[in-house]
Amino acid sequence: MRYGVLGPLAVQDAGGGQVAVPEAKVRALLAALLVHGGAPVSADRLIEDLWEGRPPGRPLNTLQTKVSQLRRALGAEQVPRTPAGYRLRLEAGGLDAARFRDAVEEAHRAGGPSERARLLTGALRLWRGPAYADFAGAAFARDEAARLEELRLDAAECLAEARIELGDADGALPDLRELVGAHPLRERLHALYMRALYRAGRQGEALDAFHGLRTRLRDELGVDPSAQVGEVHTAILRREAAEPPRSGPPERPRSNLPAPPTPLIGREAESEHLCRELRAPDGGRLLTVTGPGGVGKTRLAVAAVRSLRADFPDGTWLVELAGVDRRSSAADIAERVVTVLGLCEGAAGAEAADLVGWLCGALAGRRLILLLDNCEHVVAQVAEVAGALLAAAPEVRTVVTGQEALDVPGEAVLPLPPLALPPASAGPGLEPIAASGAVRLFTERARAASPGFVLTAENAPAVAAICRRLDGIPLAIELVAARVRALAPERIAAGLDDRFALPTGPGRGRPTRQQTLRAMIDWSWGLLTGEERTLLRRLAVSPDGTTPEAARALCPDRPPGGRSALDLLSRLVDRSLVVRDGDRYRLLESVAAYSAEKLAEAGETGEVRRRFVAFHTERAELADARLRGARQRRSLEALDAETVNMRRALELAVRHSDAGSALRLVNALAWYWSLRSRLGEARRSLAAALALPGGPPVARAVAGAWLASFEGRPGRADAADPVLRARLLCSVGTSLYREGDRGAGRRLVEEALAGARAAGDRWGEAAALAERADHRVDAGDADAARADAERSAELFAAAGDRWGRLRAGGSLARAAELDRDRTAVAALLEEGLRGAEELGLWGEAVETLLCLGHVAAAQDEAARARRFYARALRLAAERSHERGAAEAAARLAAAGARSPAAAPAAPPS
Template sequence: MRFGVLGSLTVWDSGGDQVPITETKVRAVLADLLAHHGRSVSAERLIEDLWGGRPPGRPLNTLQTKISQLRKALGAERVLRSPAGYRVRVEDDELDAVLFRRTVERADRTDDPGARGRLLAEALGLWRGPAFADFTDAVFVRAEAARLEELRVGAAERLAEARIETGEEDVAVAGLRELVEEHPLRERSHGLYMLALSRTGRQGEALRTFHELRVRLRDRLGIDPDPTVRDLYASILRQEPGATALPRVADRPRSNLPGPPTALIGRESESARVRAALSDPHADRLVTLTGPGGVGKTRLAIAVARSLTEDFPDGAWIVELAGMDRAATTADLAERVIATLGLCEGAADSAFELVEWLCGALRGRRCLVVLDNCEHVVSQVADLAGALLAADAGRLVVTTQEALDIPGETVFPLAPLTLPDSVGDPDEMVASSSAVRLFVERARAASPGFALTGENAPAVAAVCRRLDGVPLALELVAARLRAFTPEQIAAGLDDRFALPTGPGRGRPTRQQTLRSMIDWSWNLLTDGERTVLRRLAVSRDGCTLAGARAVCADGHDVLDVLSRLVDRSLVVREGERYRMLESVSAYCVEQLEGAGELEEVRRRFVAFHVREAERGDPLLRGSRQREALEWFDTETVNLRHALELAIRAGDADAALRLVNALTWYWRLRNRVAEARRSFEAALRLQGGSAHTRRVAEGRLAAFEGRPPREDGPVEAGALRLFWFAGSVPHDREAGRALVEEALARTGESGDRWVEAAALAERAGHRLDDGEVSASRADARRSAGIFLDLGDRWGLLRANAALARAAEADLDHRDVVALLEEDLRAAEGLGLWVDAIETLFRLGRIEASRGERSRARHLHERARRVAEERSYASGMVEADAWLYREDRVPAQDRGGRRTDASFSGGGPGPG
């Protein structure tokens, strides 16, 4: 059986005949389930999608009837039910949309332009009309249809480019002419059209195309063409032979993959195999790299992922899980992935929804996610990976000491490097042994004058054999060449490895090798170096110099010691942060326990992060907002670890102080689920000051959309204001009363930030009551205070109210410039929900001014950002506006707003 959505909804049986499904609602159920390819859709969602706000008398029974009819048409085994809802079982090769996407992916990985063009033509040949053509009015397929249409247009552009490369410019011109007519502001299509015209000797038409594009962009959007298109125009104008082609991929892939500090040595064959597995569209979508600690799993994963970034236009990411607690849940891991990828996590309100939401956010995306250091949470990773695989959510690489053992997994055991077969010619040893090659490279980095010679070759070979070719062990010992000769190191290893390995006994042989190597490095340290090194292990995600001093202290010159530890490759310096390799960190935790210091060092770690969070919290509301956000972003893993340690130790005072200090950061980053779980965990502890506890209770109420207790502390008005500053109160009158109360109290407290926030909220209330002038006055006062304070988020709030007032009476003076500045600020601060909503405000104002093309561009841009950040309500709002724009006659459009739910103060921070 085959299913078609690239055109009207069609089902074919194994013989190629159409399966008759004539009843409209039954077809709608199938369309809805296919739009959620592989995922369950709840009965409530299906009822809402099929009947909107007018369900039949017994909606569940009626839906069940439609499901039964669909099962009769497709077979009972095709339509499945689970506690999460209904889903349709469709293999990837049975749905034309998946076949289209995978064929395009194959084309993008093909270097030969002729073969690439044939694949793209094959993919585009699957289209029989607009996606879900017979459901164009249905909201439930609109997002999926828009995504598929964007993929179609991109594929058509790349097909034209392939034809230009193979000399078929005349054929390319015809297809590109249609594209530029359909998308008059799409720069890439115009650039390719110019290129094809110039290659066929029609330079005049190519230049005219550029001028027309530039005029449209300037008149409608107020922007100039992309530099790539401008450069192509200049090349054609100068009549340069063979005008330069545009890049094949318009948007650069996003990634957080670190640059390798040193070259990957000795892993050429493994890299090729892993790369081939990840590139093959028919291979398993999960690759697991296994092996003992120190064997180089992370280094290999990063190197391969970096080499494939062009294959994953939706991003290639590494998510570090070494800092996760062993008791972490699958939802905790999902939360870490969401935060790393920069998605709008606030859309999920419960632990169950967090995993489901992540799967939905990544479904169908061409992204690569590396889950690194998973051995201590392997079962939770297996659950998360299984859910992501079921949702067709990109490709995964997992590094761990044992396989996940789930369907769809390809396991690559990573062996140590190859050892020298014999001692002889130095060049032959380097060529034949990857262990020798790595040792020599790292030795030269540590001691620039080092060279492998006939004299030291036996010692180097002995070191490599003694260390079993384990890369981390080789790197640790090579760093010692500043102080020792190869012969001295070999002799020292002989002595060291002749001794019992202590806590290392019982481990696999190569794990004992690594432990013995770290033992050996440890014993070469001074007492002060050992103290600092073992105490650093309390940090889960590295630390700054200040953090190191806070936990190490005791009169040590921490900076000097850190420098020596970096020289010995036991600590890695990355900018201003110091990190430990996972194997070294695990070893040092044992040393910390053995020294009886573990609890004290943990206490220092918690105390430091509580102090720093409390210091950084007020900076989030002022001129140092960006700096404070960057600090909280960087320290997120350690802050979570500090909270875990405080809760585990039963330290209620530290836990409550920490969650209170993190409140505004969580709100700005829209991490509602994390905030709620953290407050609940802290409040379950006994103890802590009564005031701190009441503050935490009030802030948890804010995250849950409840009013604070009447007897709760006022916090100079900030707590009560926080309830509605970014939350949606259930009682509007109560919200208004809190605004007035906050304004009254600011006269006593002098808290200008609270005054400005309350004014911005009251401006929205007054506009709802039709008091446009009073609303504008409040908003301007709010903006003035926030401007004095340097709070960019606050300006977003105030200017949102000004924009609403401008929409109400069509007075747009200065508002557009303010909103454009807000947009730059929101993007700079990473407040993506605010950025999306600001684009909507700009779009509505431009529409009310009659600038329909610019309004469309702004809404389309908002939709792209919303899709990238998985902000569902933003996608829905953009789709609704664009749908109305396409359907409503021009004379009926006017400047009416289409988002009745938009509140005065704007949405919660993104």
């Protein structure tokens, strides 16, 4: 069976014939199963999706009838039932949306514009109308349809970009004009439209398009066009045929703040105050939002900071510290900030002891907001970092959330009270009750749980009583509002009266509001099944959220016929105990603390921590194996997403003297740290693992060799695996050569090359050849260097390794430079730049832009050289690549002041 959702719902059988699916609810059932991509969907979820809070009588029986009708249309085997629910059997390529995503991903990996245009044209032909067109008003399809439409727009932009590169600007213009009309504020689209107009000889229209966009942005958003659009405008004014923006990330993201899943309610005054303080030139540069757990500190801070993105050109950044060990140092906090901002710490050679100072220097002169969230367990360390930033970076605003102030000079504190409660003696009518923040929040969350819920004169007194009983604590209100699906407000209010007449157990002795929150979490806990309780308490060990796979690893003892981890997670989300963030599931801080207590009470803490460490160690090893091939980009992204949990796993292994796991973990992450230039983290982590007694001697030797490589000193790996041994020799040899010990470096690389060939390791051979090619360039032997680099590029291409192609391309470019074949050099460097941007290798991207600038200068293209140097300078400054920034500034000054012939004599090596 093949299914189509990129337009009206369509079904085809194996022969290509149309399959009729009768009745609207049966078609909706099929669409709901397709939204989940073949994953099981619980009966409860399907009932909610199909009837949206207004289920028929005997809903399970009605659902089974709809499933039977769908099976008759498709075949019984196509809609099997599993313990986790119903699912749709989907074969590879059976869903047009999946084929579209795969084609777009392949296009982004493609090298030349012709191939990109071919793949994107085919992908866009799959669309027959809006995604899930038959279900535009259905809540279950809304998010997936929006994601597909955004991907469709991105593909259309990339296709237009490829056509412009191919010289078909006239052909790209009709589609671009239609897209610009439909998306009048989308800046990358306008940049492409302006370039296409200019390339088609319509400079006046291109300038009119820019002025129209600028006017709309100022009138509707109060902002100016981005730097990307400004560069296009400048190039058009100067009549410079600048290259179109490349596919991949068109512009560095300026924020990592999550989009709020629900609107902020009842905090208008506090949000306005926070925004006013942050925006004012003489306002607070360090603001701490304090309050008890569950009062909504994070939600307020994220919403306020998110609204200020246009005021802070260097970004608004969330640094989550809930998963940081309380014994961490200020340098560990600084390292988290460096990682979130994507700064090139490795390019500066910063050590842990100096990382706070390095961070201050990197942020000096930038205008940005740092939101350091959940800091109550590391108050002293955060105070040290925040105080240093206060003194060294006057344009940086720091917002901190926690249960106490930092007590730093210059700090402004905003104590966050509970939500406003309805008056105790409200008169007749709804207005006095409905106006309070607590009731507004309850009403909105109750409506989300049960779409038919309405605040009425009959239920308003009960809702007001609930909010008063809960002291206006947002999290407690949300937990209770989720029960409206099963209980009327009057029943909930009566249940709360009974509950608060009973002792609250471990909550005794806490402040009243914390007892209230504790009671509500207790109540929610009591309504869970045994499986749900087991998973919830075990999730407390994951500081940065979890995936369904990780949740399964924490609960391998699922009873026969039990629910799947994904189904359990979905049920916990429905109960407001777990928050879904994309494909990750997180605990709120108060729920996490409660769950940790329950984990200890169950006597499972040690065992669950061992499972957590084992799972992330295995995941790191699996990702490491995939970092050298076609799945490199996805593996990098997976490790990026799990950074906090990986660090937590290493902390636990070190704390409990589990040398075996610690050594396995650091050895698996070493190549990832190298690719991401996290040299300081690599040195510290390897040293911590090696300081533990015991562990397999081979793993210890491998970790020692990796540490020697990162420290630039001699070292050998007595690894039994000849492939691993050769790769480590190459890594150490490369490091020694670049640190100045060229003789030793050359010998180790030669030994590594021989070892890789003997072991049949094509990847290791390619890496050693690329390094040896650079040695031969330095010796002036262009022919030998070119031969090595070409063979390296061939082997890396066969492996599908994007970093390897970048590495070999750099060596080929250097060899071609010796022959003055500058056309070949530029083509190789352009390919390398695309690879560096795709993988987020910003140091390599800076170096490649410098090389491209040099080549342009040598070809008497001064304006083009300046553009490359300017891009390099911007990127280096954004990522705090100090050496690259200094080099780019010097070259930019030289290109502007002297003739191209006076440019530097050789590209950077």
